[in-house]
Amino acid sequence: MVAATLALSGCSSDSGSQGKKSPSASASSADQPAPSATTSGAAPATASASATTSGDAQSVEGVWLATDGGTKVQLVLGKGKAGLTSSSLCGGSYSGKNDIALTLTCMDGNKERTSGHGALNADGNTLTVQWTGGPTDTFSRTGLPSN
Template identity: 40%
Template sequence: MDAHRLVRTGVVAAAGAAAALALAGCGGGPDQRRGDDTAGGRPADGPPPSPAAAPAASPSPSPSVPPATTGAADGSWVGLTGGKPVSVTVKKGHALVLAEAHVCQGTARGTGTVALTLTCDDGYTTRTEGSARTQKGALVVTWTGGIRDTLTRAGTP
């Protein structure tokens, strides 16, 4: 197996796993674990916390227009930029980028040209604002700051 195919397979697998976690939600609450709930100081099988102990849920504002992307940009895209693997996944208005050992997620909006607005948990900012457009079967992402990724649709490994 050549190095390019190995990198592509690894990026596709990582992108798929990260996309599934980011887009579907992940982790379980204390009631879904076995053992002690260290935050609440009670066994996971014990009674639920009293209403006074549970934090109140704050309503999250919903945008007046939900994010939308075109069908052409939706999917998983992989490639190499500067010899390093880059993966972009766009689905139903959500976006996930894996690049330079960073994971960034956020929104994808627009038709034709898709605006990507992402945040990275570790403070990475190189690929947080950009625009993506499909050209000749490739996804070309131009990031604020000048980096340009040209990616191909990820196939099954």
């Protein structure tokens, strides 16, 4: 489906550059999705590679909750983006699959949980994050992202 969308958007950009030929090119491209579906046989390989990647990423993607001295610390991870709420509101990014690196910026300038490394437990339900110069949080999975 992504390949078909790309093929169609590619045709629309071609149709813009071809002027009057664009309606016939669009009509031809409407006939071409079946052949491009064959061509997009390469795209399903890419899609399956993406599915594998997102499958790996989903092992850490989700909503995580920890407590620190009675304060709830919530970490949300998805598609390379990270958000954290506690006594501060922070956002940033993460990289990695089971062992992740986090880089966040807090709106109030707090630096306690802005850089850290996390490790996903084998059960996939516990994520331990050691914050650089800060605490170690043990998060429990509370939800998965919806696609």
